[in-house]
Amino acid sequence: MITIRQRLFISFSLILLIILSIIGVFFYTIFNLSEIHKSQTHRYDQIRRVEKLKEFNNSFSWIVLDIVTDYEKMDVVKKRLSKSNELFKTLVLKKKQIIQNSESLSEKKNLELIFKYFQKIERLIRYELYELVLISKNEKSFHLFNKKFDNSSSKITKLLDEEIMYLQSQLDKTEQSRNQFIDTIKVELVILFFIAFLLSFIISSRITKKIKDKLDKLNKGVLQLFKDDENTIKVDIGKNNELTEITYNLNSYLEKQRDIIHSREELLRNISHELKTPISKAKFLLENLKQSKNDKEIDSLNSVIIDIEELTNKLLQREKLNFAKVNPSKFKTSTLILESLSKLSIDDESKIELDITDDFYIHADKYYLTIALKNLIDNAMKYADEYPIKIEVNENKIEVKNIANKLSSDLIYYTQPFTREPNQQVGHGLGLNIVNKIIQMHDFKLEYNYSKPYNIFSIVF
Incomplete structure (x- = not known):
């Protein structure tokens, strides 16, 4: 047929x-x-x-x-x-x-x-x-x-x-x-x-009739979707035809939308939980500030506000990634590293040691990949027991190393939103989640391993 x-x-x-x-x-x-x-x-x-x-x-x-x-x-x-x-x-x-x-x-x-x-x-x-x-x-x-x-x-x-x-x-x-x-x-x-x-008219008439029959069946399936509150289109429009693929794609889209809604509901629950602590701290500090003007408390309040701002920015960044489109270009790893470092507020350059063995080219979205590498470097500096942290480039990967204790769980645990080490007080558990989303957008790979005394996070191209 x-x-x-x-x-x-x-x-x-x-x-x-x-x-x-x-x-x-x-x-x-x-x-x-x-x-x-x-x-x-x-x-x-x-x-x-x-x-x-x-x-x-x-x-x-x-x-x-x-x-x-x-x-x-x-x-x-x-x-x-x-x-x-x-x-x-x-x-x-x-x-x-x-x-x-x-x-x-x-x-x-x-x-x-x-x-x-x-x-x-x-x-x-x-x-x-x-x-x-x-x-x-x-x-x-x-x-x-x-x-x-x-x-x-x-x-x-x-x-x-x-x-x-x-x-x-x-x-x-x-x-x-x-x-x-x-x-x-x-x-x-x-x-x-x-x-x-003449040829176009004859052929298009026959093809239009075939498509109309299939679309009528598909339309019935869509109406059924709205009437019966179904999650997917359930209608038999035959096999080995193009509308089967369209039906499959529509069902995939509906499932994806359902997952996005579920993810957002979960995200909102986590956001409300995460914002409770800094907001409570801010209220407490404001009450104290009314009674006595203490510079230490003002600094603490400022730190809380910065913490809320950082959390808000990361949440917005994470939400944008759900709808982001990759705009690839060709650039060197050295360019990516320099742009990532320029986005960080580093008070002492000696805290970072850079070793580029092979300055290879990358074909990717430079804007998003810069955000991913910046988050890895920021995490490495934030949780390092001692400096310098190391950024190494060789073959087809960029490695970010810091001296710290080995992670207690697998990498997949930390790529979920709002997850961190049990005894960890700083951060919100969104950094690696954002990094992983960007890496997946590009079909690259994020790896973690521990080689005493270094935690090593790698972007494999």
């Missing part, structure tokens, strides 16, 4: 295949149009370059006309000859570019022939015309020269017109080809979209 997931997988695969085909057509269209655009741009540029050659041809005609007209004025002749030399130099520079941008062998030969005629015009102006200017006495002497020049200039004009007509015809063909290509692509896309829509 095919499940809803399998049906969806098959249908989405078919639709994805069509979408990929559409994307492929789209990119093929972009590529093709880009190539057409490049070709058109190239031809437009080539037309402009050829048009520029016509300007050169006209310029040479004007230069010749000026020289023939004012051949007796040598200053005019020299200026025009100088101008023609500049134009010929520019023409030489453009020759390579124009010929290289030709698209066919015939076009290339045509352009080479044009430049040959320009070279002929150059020789006519530079040598023959200049010689005529020096020896001629009347305008009749220029008749043969004009005939040669007009012949070359006319041939250049004719060849340039042919070149422009050729390029324009190629542009027209490209434009026609582009329009035909776009029309074909439009038809193909319409067909693909129609197939995708």
Whole structure:
């Protein structure tokens, strides 16, 4: 029997295949149009370059006309000859570019022939015309020269017109080809979209019917949950289908919520018990303070208030962990240790001995892991019989060591809220509970062992 997931997988695969085909057509269209655009741009540029050659041809005609007209004025002749030399130099520079941008062998030969005629015009102006200017006495002497020049200039004009007509015809063909290509692509896309829509409609109708049947059963189970005050959804919606997983997850959520409520009820009972002692102390000290202003009693009252504040902060911190989300990043163990130490008020740095053998990288939520390590260091300093305490880093673990008596119970006992040693007067029994919650959030491991004279708490990564 095919499940809803399998049906969806098959249908989405078919639709994805069509979408990929559409994307492929789209990119093929972009590529093709880009190539057409490049070709058109190239031809437009080539037309402009050829048009520029016509300007050169006209310029040479004007230069010749000026020289023939004012051949007796040598200053005019020299200026025009100088101008023609500049134009010929520019023409030489453009020759390579124009010929290289030709698209066919015939076009290339045509352009080479044009430049040959320009070279002929150059020789006519530079040598023959200049010689005529020096020896001629009347305008009749220029008749043969004009005939040669007009012949070359006319041939250049004719060849340039042919070149422009050729390029324009190629542009027209490209434009026609582009329009035909776009029309074909439009038809193909319409067909693909129609197939995708039709396929999606047929498959989604069948899958929707299957899901609706299952959801009706699930809805009955939810209504039963509210009516009969059940703790879990009890309805048979079959096996090997996705709604079985949803039902399982809903039941798991309901059970988790029930556990959270139970945990909070237990926590509130413990909080009320824990707050009774410091509040009673504060009341007693306040009564005494009314009668006599004693600095020692004021300090004691301040200590009680700090104790209540610390307890409140730890309770809030513990409650936040129930809904915390891990935001992992990569950082070194040395960074974690330094940030943890910076959050502690340490009056004497000699009380801590740091040994980092292997400063390895950790991938975790730095904010929460800093809180966990800070609590371990704080506990080690608070309950140490003598200093310094030791923080050691090697291989894949961070160890926090202090000289103290071995714990009387297993580690699991102290990770429960409000648990501590029978003779322990300081602390509230929440530190290790918070540490353990954070370590579990990251799937790391909290370990304890005793190696005389050290209690050793380790975070194993």
